[in-house]
Amino acid sequence: MSGYRLGLIGAGNMAEAIARSAVEAGVLEAGQIVASDPSAERLSVFEAMGVAVTQENRRVVGESEQVMLAIKPQVLEAIAGDLSGLSSDQVLISIMAGLGTAKIAAVIGKPVRVVRVMPNTPVMVGKGMAGVCVGADTQAGDEDLAVRLFESGGEVVRVDESLMDAVTAVSGSGPAYLFYLAEAMIEAAGAVGIDADAERLVRQTIYGSAELLVRSDESAGELRRRVTSPGGTTAAAIERLEASEVRAAVVRAIQAARDRGRELGA
Numbered sequence: 001m002s003g004y005r006l007g008l009i010g011a012g013n014m015a016e017a018i019a020r021s022a023v024e025a026g027v028l029e030a031g032q033i034v035a036s037d038p039s040a041e042r043l044s045v046f047e048a049m050g051v052a053v054t055q056e057n058r059r060v061v062g063e064s065e066q067v068m069l070a071i072k073p074q075v076l077e078a079i080a081g082d083l084s085g086l087s088s089d090q091v092l093i094s095i096m097a098g099l100g101t102a103k104i105a106a107v108i109g110k111p112v113r114v115v116r117v118m119p120n121t122p123v124m125v126g127k128g129m130a131g132v133c134v135g136a137d138t139q140a141g142d143e144d145l146a147v148r149l150f151e152s153g154g155e156v157v158r159v160d161e162s163l164m165d166a167v168t169a170v171s172g173s174g175p176a177y178l179f180y181l182a183e184a185m186i187e188a189a190g191a192v193g194i195d196a197d198a199e200r201l202v203r204q205t206i207y208g209s210a211e212l213l214v215r216s217d218e219s220a221g222e223l224r225r226r227v228t229s230p231g232g233t234t235a236a237a238i239e240r241l242e243a244s245e246v247r248a249a250v251v252r253a254i255q256a257a258r259d260r261g262r263e264l265g266a
């Protein structure tokens with residue numbers, strides 16, 4: 001085995017964000033990473049970072065201490081043969097939604113030391129949230145590199161694997177719910193007559209509110225109540241949201257995401 005510390009199978013958006021934050025934080029040097037992807041365009045992005053690149057997944061498996069699966073879950077079966085060369089010395093880190101550690105080992109066809117991580121896209125700006133769990137065949141400390149990688153791009157919480165689909169639904173998919181809200185607020189700003197400044201008003205409002213939520217010791221509910229003067233403008237809006245059962249819709253949406261994760265892993 002040659003000297004790569006981390007081999008990335010799949011050089012897409014998440015792999016790029018993870019490699020960039022690891023290199024920027026000094027967890028790994030670019031020269032300690034190799035990435036494989038069928039897309040020459042994606043590989044050129046990694047090459048520009050100083051990462052070694054290849055279109056052969058087998059080379060990544062053969063030359064890396066730890067291998068990260070950053071492909072779509074639907075691609076795993078097609079590349080199972082490429083992963084059959086994994087040895088008992090290697091750790092396999094998976095960021096794929098849905099697929100459990102036992103399922104991954106079953107598809108590969110032998111016991112594998114699988115560490116499962118569910119990150120999210122704010123890792124691109126160093127503000128990610130990742131859930132981490134380990135599979136049955138791991139050894140003490142197998143998750144250490146994964147934890148350091150994802151701590152370099154935000155925060156890490158260790159969870160039981162039974163909760164990974166739930167974590168995926170809450171924080172993995174979570175950024176999309178907030179972007180959806182932003183889209184709706186920008187549309188609404190237009191509907192009440194604001195044109196050029198709509199994006200700016202909404203982006204800064206979400207950014208400032210997120211920072212307030214993170215920095216404050218108060219609950220989200222209390223922060224909301226402080227904006228909501230009795231009989232005022234916010235109360236009028238919240239009454240309409242409650243009447244539209246938006247809170248229940250969010251619960252159902254997160255349950256649907258959790259259930260889709262279970263389906264992907266079945």
Ligand SMILES: NC(=O)C1=CN([C@@H]2O[C@H](COP(=O)(O)OP(=O)(O)OC[C@H]3O[C@@H](n4cnc5c(N)ncnc54)[C@H](O)[C@@H]3O)[C@@H](O)[C@H]2O)C=CC1
Nearest residue numbers: 010011012013014037039070071072073095096097119120
């Ligand atoms: N996008 C997100 O917000 C999050 C995604 N994930 C998980 O991360 C994984 C990757 O997602 P993204 O980076 O968003 O997708 P992406 O589509 O940007 O990256 C996937 C990459 O895999 C490559 N690929 C396709 N077939 C391949 C093969 N046979 N061998 C090697 N590479 C191959 C594609 O060319 C692509 O570059 C997924 O499993 C997803 O569930 C996890 C958390 C958040």
Ligand SMILES: O=C(O)[C@@H]1CCC=N1
Nearest residue numbers: 096097168172173174
């Ligand atoms: O939508 C997905 O399946 C992936 C997993 C979490 C975020 N994106």
